[in-house]
Amino acid sequence: MTKNKFTIALAGNANVGKSVIFNQLTGLHQHIGNWPGKTIEKAEGTLHFKGYTIDIIDLPGIYSLSTFSIEELISREYIAVERPDLVINIVDASVLERNLFFSLQLLELETPMIIVLNQMDMAKKKGINFDHEKLQKLLGIPVIPTVAISGIGIYDLLEKSVEVIEGREKIKPAKAKYGKEVEERVEKIARMVEKTQFRYPARWVAIKLLEGDEEVEKEILKINPKIVSAAEKLAREIEEIHGHSCSTVITSERYEVASKIAQEVQEIMPQIKPPMRERIHALTTHRIFGYPIMAISLLSIFYFIFTFGDHASGLLGDLFYGLEPIFKIVLGTGIVGELIWGGVIEGIIAGVTIALPYILPFYLILYFFEDSGYLSRIAFLMDNLMHKIGLHGKAFIPIMLSFGCNVPGCLGCRIMETKRERLLAAFVVTLIPCAATTVIILGLVGAFVGIQWALALYIINLLIILLLGRLAFKALPGEPTALIMEMHDYRVPHLQTVLKQTWFRLMEFVKIAFPLIIVGSLVIKLVEVINLLEPIANVLSLVTVTWLGLPVITGITLIFGVLRKELTLIMLATLLETTNFAEVMTPVQMIVFTLVAMLYIPCIATIAALVKEVGWKKALFITVFEVVFAILVGGIAFRLLMLVY
Amino acid sequence: MELRLTELRDGESGIINSIKVSRGGGQGKRRRVRRGWGFRKRLEDMGLTPGTRVRVVKSAPFHGPLEVYVRGSRLAIGRGMAERIFVEVKR
Numbered sequence: 001m002t003k004n005k006f007t008i009a010l011a012g013n014a015n016v017g018k019s020v021i022f023n024q025l026t027g028l029h030q031h032i033g034n035w036p037g038k039t040i041e042k043a044e045g046t047l048h049f050k051g052y053t054i055d056i057i058d059l060p061g062i063y064s065l066s067t068f069s070i071e072e073l074i075s076r077e078y079i080a081v082e083r084p085d086l087v088i089n090i091v092d093a094s095v096l097e098r099n100l101f102f103s104l105q106l107l108e109l110e111t112p113m114i115i116v117l118n119q120m121d122m123a124k125k126k127g128i129n130f131d132h133e134k135l136q137k138l139l140g141i142p143v144i145p146t147v148a149i150s151g152i153g154i155y156d157l158l159e160k161s162v163e164v165i166e167g168r169e170k171i172k173p174a175k176a177k178y179g180k181e182v183e184e185r186v187e188k189i190a191r192m193v194e195k196t197q198f199r200y201p202a203r204w205v206a207i208k209l210l211e212g213d214e215e216v217e218k219e220i221l222k223i224n225p226k227i228v229s230a231a232e233k234l235a236r237e238i239e240e241i242h243g244h245s246c247s248t249v250i251t252s253e254r255y256e257v258a259s260k261i262a263q264e265v266q267e268i269m270p271q272i273k274p275p276m277r278e279r280i281h282a283l284t285t286h287r288i289f290g291y292p293i294m295a296i297s298l299l300s301i302f303y304f305i306f307t308f309g310d311h312a313s314g315l316l317g318d319l320f321y322g323l324e325p326i327f328k329i330v331l332g333t334g335i336v337g338e339l340i341w342g343g344v345i346e347g348i349i350a351g352v353t354i355a356l357p358y359i360l361p362f363y364l365i366l367y368f369f370e371d372s373g374y375l376s377r378i379a380f381l382m383d384n385l386m387h388k389i390g391l392h393g394k395a396f397i398p399i400m401l402s403f404g405c406n407v408p409g410c411l412g413c414r415i416m417e418t419k420r421e422r423l424l425a426a427f428v429v430t431l432i433p434c435a436a437t438t439v440i441i442l443g444l445v446g447a448f449v450g451i452q453w454a455l456a457l458y459i460i461n462l463l464i465i466l467l468l469g470r471l472a473f474k475a476l477p478g479e480p481t482a483l484i485m486e487m488h489d490y491r492v493p494h495l496q497t498v499l500k501q502t503w504f505r506l507m508e509f510v511k512i513a514f515p516l517i518i519v520g521s522l523v524i525k526l527v528e529v530i531n532l533l534e535p536i537a538n539v540l541s542l543v544t545v546t547w548l549g550l551p552v553i554t555g556i557t558l559i560f561g562v563l564r565k566e567l568t569l570i571m572l573a574t575l576l577e578t579t580n581f582a583e584v585m586t587p588v589q590m591i592v593f594t595l596v597a598m599l600y601i602p603c604i605a606t607i608a609a610l611v612k613e614v615g616w617k618k619a620l621f622i623t624v625f626e627v628v629f630a631i632l633v634g635g636i637a638f639r640l641l642m643l644v645y
Numbered sequence: 646m647e648l649r650l651t652e653l654r655d656g657e658s659g660i661i662n663s664i665k666v667s668r669g670g671g672q673g674k675r676r677r678v679r680r681g682w683g684f685r686k687r688l689e690d691m692g693l694t695p696g697t698r699v700r701v702v703k704s705a706p707f708h709g710p711l712e713v714y715v716r717g718s719r720l721a722i723g724r725g726m727a728e729r730i731f732v733e734v735k736r
Contacts, residue, residue: 068687252689
């Protein structure tokens, strides 16, 4: 029977051009979902080639197949259990040794495989010459040299893939041979494992057992505990012979094989003068100049996005509201018309006026930075500061995003390696004053109380983040992970890949945020139409008036702020029928109000993103905590400020 | 002589001797061994295995992470991690 539908998985280290190849192969026929039951992204795409329909799965970029991160676990489960028809291992030709270390592990999974030797242009610039046919011979599988960003070699890759899948090209994958002591013991365990019909290859299981892999141990323990104890004994023997832990011995030997292969197939010409990218690297990570360069680039980006966003957002708003009379005529002025306009359509407008002017340029610049390699340099510079709140350098990236909008910040927490750090980072992110919060701080306190008070509030917010971050870090069980990250060479970003990433992120934002913004604004409109706003405000007055010392009306505006934080300010103006807040609120009230608005709740879209990243229980907990915390801080601030004013 | 990776001068290189994970050393409780396992495995998976030459390029200020060169690629390693990597250096 001949199939005409195949599955190919792309696997490889991070930053080897895997997503570029994925884009080259699938074009726009891709969609991004989640791995079942995980918050890890799964990118899938389809393509048609020579009468075949080929599904492409883009596995996460990883360095090993141990169980350190969820990504590694997902990848090996997928390859071993789902058994794709072919695995394409994408290798960065300019860092061959490290990449081959991963290739050898993939080969141990005994899956049909092709190697793509990508970024040949970079390797050439670094003075590295390849004998890819020799590599092919040594590994026993096809090796295709490519320069993915210019599309070179992609067609060859597809042709070869089909040949391998059809069985026209016979492959004989090589196995990494370990030292005699290890090899004998691997074989011994493998023979025991073979009888168990376990879903992974026996040799692989044997190696993993010797390495002390927890997941594999757990599974084998269920099938036959004798194998595990035998493996433990054999692992101890290896430890005694080599004087290092067994997993160290195996990893070292695997790297040795990778290193030997790399040396045999490449020839490196020494470079005469440091190339441009090296000088840029040195400058952007410089112990003195690195920081001002970072500050200037980030500030100018924020400045650009805010001025552009403000302008574009205003234009879009005018455009939509220009349509209001037409809608009013079509929908009528009855209760239904009111609900559709004030609920649904205004919700959509709110969403569009954030997504297009702010989120879109934000993502675009972010992906340019990421693809070029600058983000990893920022993480390098900020690692130390992030340790103060129990995180490491990479966490600065979602935090930086959050100053624009908490939603991408929350979604960006995915780059953290462990669950614990994702949660911690997500928590910190929701406390960051986003663009909307900044509008409130500047528009109310900055304009009517004084800019020094606005600044003070900003600083208080940052101190609170530092404090709560530290507390959460202490309270959460588990070990902190330190930074270990590759800083790949600077390169020119691939425009198409950046655009596609931006597009898919934007769609993700729309999917998460829009339904909630629309439903939320509909609910609030409904409450308003049936005249429940005031009763609710009166109930809330226990908190707003008695505890916080604010006008009754603020209860309503704080409810609206759940949709979008700047609505608290807009509603305040609407309900008080003035934009001169000084007439209706005292400076203390304004400060307290802003403080509460700043801390009280991540907006509804952020809550949705939070649910997606950490699950609804933790999201609910964080939300409730922040509401209670904001009210508490607000009340205390009110009493303290009364002493001053 | 043996030094911690963090004690190397900028531009100096050495050969990795070992990565020490638990202070007690040797036969700790299983759990403790486990905790160190992931930590060490991660460094080793990135190519920092015993016997490997590693060069410290520089470190970020205020006790920040180290930039090292190993196996043809550039890594950033948090200081806490780098402190536990012991290297043999000729001085």
